[in-house]
Amino acid sequence: MKLLEEMLLKKESFSEIVMGNTAIVRAMIESNTKVITSYPGSPTPEIAGAISSIPLEKRPFYFEFSTNEKVATEVAFGSSVNGNLSAVFFKSVGLNVAADSFVQLSLLELIGGMVIILGDDPGANSSQNEQDNRHYAKLSYTPIFEPSTPQEVYEMYLEATELSKKLKMPVILRLTTHVCHAKQKVDFGSYNTIENSFKSDFDVSNGPYIPITSEVFPMKEKALKKLDSVSEYSQKTKINKVFINEDNKRGIITYGGPYLSLIDVLKNSNKKPDILKLGIVYPLSEKIIVDFLKSHEEIKILEELDDVLEKEIIYLAYKNNLNVKIIGKSSLEDWLGEYTPDKVEKVIKNLWPDLISNTDSENFEEIYVPKRPAQMCPGCGHRSAFYAVKKALKDKDITVADIGCHTLGFLPPYNMGQVLLSMGHGNSTAAGLSIHNKERKVVTFIGDSTFFHAGLPGIINAIFNKHNFTLIVMENGTTAMTGHQDHPAVGKNFNSDTSSISIKKVLESFGVKHIAEIDAYSQKKLIDTVREFVEIEGFKVIIAKHPCMLKFTREQRKKGVFITRKVRVDKDVCTLFYECIERFACPTFQKDSEGKIYVHEDLCIGDGSCMQTCPSTAIKPKKESKEGEK
């Protein structure tokens, strides 16, 4: 087996097939990045996955999963003003959480340098929106580098650290989902580790570091001047590229993922327009843009998500009195989704049909293929909890969802969780729903990692302002959805054992009077407690606890102590009431062509959470066996 650890630490140059998220870790090592922080969120958690392959004692930098993105940003900031090159990474919407501190960074002298790695998600593959974080660049006077491929992820991270150190300013490396996850052979360089000096270089004379009243203006002025020097730098760097195809009429300006789709779509075309590929998407180099505009009659701005470049470029053309036709977005559809080769082909074909050769594809009669929504895993404690809560509540009652695996409770047959904003919103949204409401009970859910991430202010507000709703903490002992990262209640952090912060004790110390901790598999107890709690006036908490069974079975397999357990349906006893299929709905239970229920052997883990839900007690345990036996 090729060990990721050995590869990442190798001193010499080499080439290897890696995804963008792995390539960045090698760049962190080569650039002597000393402090790296994060909060897990797709599409970036594999960066930490690659880091975890390096044992702590060999890791040439400090890494932590912080409690949320704002905390992570602040830890990286503190390290940078102390002289350490630092980096922070998180998903697109994580920047909203970090924003309060993030927007300050450019005002301050980051003497060690600092790179903010963003995993934007065009297409909303695993996010609640497809926000375009390029907007934040303008707001915060922060440059953005945008790579297209894993090779460029590696190269641009290195270049971003150099620029950040030189100008002592934050630099964003903006990745998108399929840049993070794309795999190709990347050529890596060699490096020398600079040993840690353990010096503290923080010095107020590098500042000022207190932005208050009149101090803000000189700081802002400095930030704007730095941004100007990035524009100049942008003119010289090789990461902005012009591809001349001898078309003095038409040109396309693009960047990142859309650039790859564009050359893919144009590769069979005998007429190719000139292309300007931007590596630095903010701030733009006025000279590069104006030169490109001047040498063409028509310019298409090929831009995923929002019209950020389009507006900037039209402004530059106007400012420079250029008589060039600039074509940006032409329909609402142009604002939506990822710019895949299919999408780009459509956009270009609409504009310049002669560039795209017609492919004669045959049309077939449409057939419906059953949709496949994501499901909670077999044995998931959340399923048991939702099943019980649904039984305990009335149809008219309101349930508030939060972010995590348990968001999936909104799907049939549970329909638990009817409204969702963001991480940790549940307690406060529930509070609002309970005001002037005497006819419907309000119940909200939260996961254990989210409890610490952004849940606490809403909980404290509920106690402080005496709100009337029930919180159900879905405690599975991990940050499951992003790949099982540890959180403050686990008793372990990324690097070592640590004291566990008990959710129950936290709530007790807040003075919450009604707290019940119940194993999510205990149906009767859970149903009874929900019924009891929703009738009590005030803020009540039920901790529905069960370990993530996916994590649990994986760990058992790793340790070699996994025992194959299955349940079976006793066909003599089964009355075909379909409770297991239609209401408990573990994916293990399937129907054959005669409507008989069977247990899918690939899926069942034999947890038995289903047994108590069968009204005719037809679900029974099967004989146990060691892994590999039947």
Place this chain on the structure above:
Amino acid sequence: MFNIYLSGVGGQGIGLLSEILIRACDYAGYKVYGVDTHGLAQRGGVVESHLKIGEDIYSPLIKKNDADLIISLERTEALRGLINYSKKDSKLIFYDANWQPLFVRMGKDTEVSLDLLSNECKKRNVSCYRIFLDTLNDPKMQNIVVVANIAKKSLIPKVEIVHYENAIKDLLSGVNLERNLKLFSEMFI
């Protein structure tokens, strides 16, 4: 250029399958570029992977109905892959696991039958290979059975058995490697 589209259900092992193919193609001397849909947000949902081989490859994403080879670990996903990604004369290989989607289990959708799948293949002039191993105890190894059959039927031009073996050796170790290599070689007896 040769395009491969892979699909399955989250938890079936599409990630490893695609990683094996990427590395096998690399061992065979091809330039390769691929991308998976990652993340547990997809657990129990559709998981896809795109793989492009050869010169002249830029985006890792395959255009609709432009795959030379479609690989699926599940029957319903095989049909979805066929409809969305096949072109005339492409090939489909699938492991006939049947993980009924939510609305099929709930009786609101109809299960995809083998007849439907084979008819749709015929209509499109797509050769279809159904793989199912009755004696396989560990569902986590269905992906290796598929890899072995891809090798056996030479479904990826110029990628040979030894290339697949080397790829598997790069990615697995210990007992896991032994079990998977053993199963892989048994498929050629």
